Amino acid sequence: MRFDILTLFPEMFEPLKQSIIGRAIQKELLQVNLINIRDFSKDKHKKVDDTPYGGGAGMIMMPDIVYDAYNSIENKENAKVIYLSPQGKVLNQKKVVELSKENHIILLCGHYEGIDQRVLDEIVDEEISIGDYVLTGGELPAMVLIDSVSRYVKGVLKEDSTKEESFTKNLLEYPQYTRPEVFKSKKVPEVLLSGHHENIRKWREKTSIEITKKKRPDLLK
Ligand code: 4GM
Numbered sequence: 374m375r376f377d378i379l380t381l382f383p384e385m386f387e388p389l390k391q392s393i394i395g396r397a398i399q400k401e402l403l404q405v406n407l408i409n410i411r412d413f414s415k416d417k418h419k420k421v422d423d424t425p426y427g428g429g430a431g432m433i434m435m436p437d438i439v440y441d442a443y444n445s446i447e448n449k450e451n452a453k454v455i456y457l458s459p460q461g462k463v464l465n466q467k468k469v470v471e472l473s474k475e476n477h478i479i480l481l482c483g484h485y486e487g488i489d490q491r492v493l494d495e496i497v498d499e500e501i502s503i504g505d506y507v508l509t510g511g512e513l514p515a516m517v518l519i520d521s522v523s524r525y526v527k528g529v530l531k532e533d534s535t536k537e538e539s540f541t542k543n544l545l546e547y548p549q550y551t552r553p554e555v556f557k558s559k560k561v562p563e564v565l566l567s568g569h570h571e572n573i574r575k576w577r578e579k580t581s582i583e584i585t586k587k588k589r590p591d592l593l594k
Contacts, residue, residue, distance in 0.1 A: 431486030473525030
């Protein structure tokens with residue numbers, strides 16, 4: 374799967390080189406390309422934003438610069454362009470699975486007070502938010518999207534745990550335990566030591582439902 378990221382801060386994506394996503398990039402299961410929007414600035418001061426027409430606080434990213442940065446991306450015929458913004462549809466696991474079926478995603482990261490509406494209307498297919506709060510830029514949301522979607526790309530996870538993942542069934546995970554058998558006088562639930570697979574499955578299912586009722590009753594509705 375290929376991701377192209379349009380951003381003013383390409384260095385912010387360093388964390389993707391780590392851990393599971395980093396390994397998937399090395400294995401060429403994922404391709405992550407960074408496009409620095411500032412490289413498409415038209416003046417010697419590398420300016421990319423300007424004051425809003427009509428007045429008001431903050432700076433707006435200029436449409437021609439963002440458009441030229443987008444146009445520099447090659448072989449984008451089948452790409453889905455996603456703009457990360459607090460006004461987007463809130464990302465959930467169902468949407469993550471849906472996006473994992475794409476071959477090519479272009480992520481547009483805004484900054485300042487946003488981007489000129491005309492270039493958004495021209496290039497964006499979908500506006501996505503990672504939750505109802507405001508951040509300084511779209512970079513962290515873009516990384517959240519890449520991480521969550523990449524888990525569903527074949528070969529990225531060593532053991533594909535996404536199939537049984539409780540969140541896919543609108544449930545929270547059951548608790549997990551490892552050695553030692555007793556910690557601070559607390560014993561691991563007996564059923565997990567029994568080796569009785571059907572009883573273990575039932576216990577986990579029951580516990581998942583109880584935990585969801587207690588912590589996230591909204592998921593059961
Ligand atoms: C306003 C418009 C995304 C602000 C466009 C981006 C939060 C989210 C920004 C933008 C963001 C979110 C930058 N803050 N909830 N800030 O997904 O890109």
